[in-house]
Amino acid sequence: xxxxxxxxxxxxxxxxxxxxxxxxxxxxxxxxxxxxxxxxxxxxxxxxxxxxxxxxxxxxxxxxxxxxxxxxxxxxxxxxxxxxxxxxxxxxxxxxxxxxxxxxxxxxxxxxxxxxxxxxxxxxxxxxxxxxxxxxxxxxxxxxxxxxxxxxxxxxxxxxxxxxxxxxxxxxxxxxxxxxxxxxxxxxxxxxxxxxxxxxxxxxxxxx
Numbered sequence: 001x002x003x004x005x006x007x008x009x010x011x012x013x014x015x016x017x018x019x020x021x022x023x024x025x026x027x028x029x030x031x032x033x034x035x036x037x038x039x040x041x042x043x044x045x046x047x048x049x050x051x052x053x054x055x056x057x058x059x060x061x062x063x064x065x066x067x068x069x070x071x072x073x074x075x076x077x078x079x080x081x082x083x084x085x086x087x088x089x090x091x092x093x094x095x096x097x098x099x100x101x102x103x104x105x106x107x108x109x110x111x112x113x114x115x116x117x118x119x120x121x122x123x124x125x126x127x128x129x130x131x132x133x134x135x136x137x138x139x140x141x142x143x144x145x146x147x148x149x150x151x152x153x154x155x156x157x158x159x160x161x162x163x164x165x166x167x168x169x170x171x172x173x174x175x176x177x178x179x180x181x182x183x184x185x186x187x188x189x190x191x192x193x194x195x196x197x198x199x200x201x202x203x204x205x206x207x208x
């Protein structure tokens with residue numbers, strides 16, 4: 001079938017040139033030489049009898065959610081403007097596109113520059129993009145969130161979480177201790193912060 005297709009293509013090429021072209025004898029000889037070269041190349045390299053081996057597209061698995069993504073709805077709530085943007089950003093982060101995730105939140109902040117929850121999410125996104133390091137930009141994002149919502153636990157809680165994940169356990173403990181000490185006894189999030197402090201104390205003991 002391969003040879004038959006090649007012959008039909010050659011005939012079709014000559015017919016088209018004869019019908020629509022204006023080649024002289026030298027041009028026809030050049031065209032014939034090109035077609036003969038193609039036939040020779042096929043005869044030399046063509047392997048039409050080989051069995052096809054199609055490859056399936058590579059299977060990619062999403063990365064696990066960050067600790068921020070797993071815990072933010074309990075601390076921050078759902079179904080508000082920030083939640084929608086953060087959910088989109090986390091979709092990028094699960095695919096490994098941390099730059100895209102940070103870019104989504106940065107775009108949201110252009111529309112909502114005074115949204116403290118978005119600033120918390122932006123700080124976390126910058127930490128993820130830096131491979132777990134708290135960059136000066138991430139630190140500023142958490143601080144901006146704390147200034148915008150001084151009574152909300154989220155900025156300090158997630159700053160402490162980022163510090164702990166970066167290995168800065170003493171700073172994380174100080175951040176969480178200050179948060180708990182200033183919290184009402186019946187604060188619904190107090191138990192979560194105390195649980196994190198207990199886990200942090202165990203990690204510090206193991207390090208020592």
